Amino acid sequence: MRPRKVPLRKCVACQEMMPKKELIRVVRTPDEEVLIDLTGKKSGRGAYLCGKLSCFKLAKKSKALDRALKQPVGDDIYDQLEADFIKIEDEFLASKELADE
Ligand SMILES: [Zn+2]
Secondary structure (H helix, E strand, C coil), rough: CCCCCCCEECCCCCCCEEEEEHHEEEEEECCCCEEEEECCCHHHHEEEEEHHHHHHHHHHHHHHHHHHCCCCCCCHHHHHHHHHHHHHHHHHHHHHHHHCC
């Protein structure tokens, strides 16, 4: 049997290709809000990050989200996203473990 094709997405910070479910989606909504989209279903332009705080910090430093979302992301937005990121990191890792079973 051939393995099922897993959709891959690139982390905007470290440029690594990863299965979509291993990544956290950041979305720019049609209202130009930038937020973390855990459902992966919000409409808007999306950017993907590994579920690692180190990658988020890298993205913040290099302004990778600005480029990926084609919109300037202010420092306050990055700070807000970072706070959200820390909050969901554990939840995200836990759900990943569940999904692997
Ligand atoms: Zn990464």
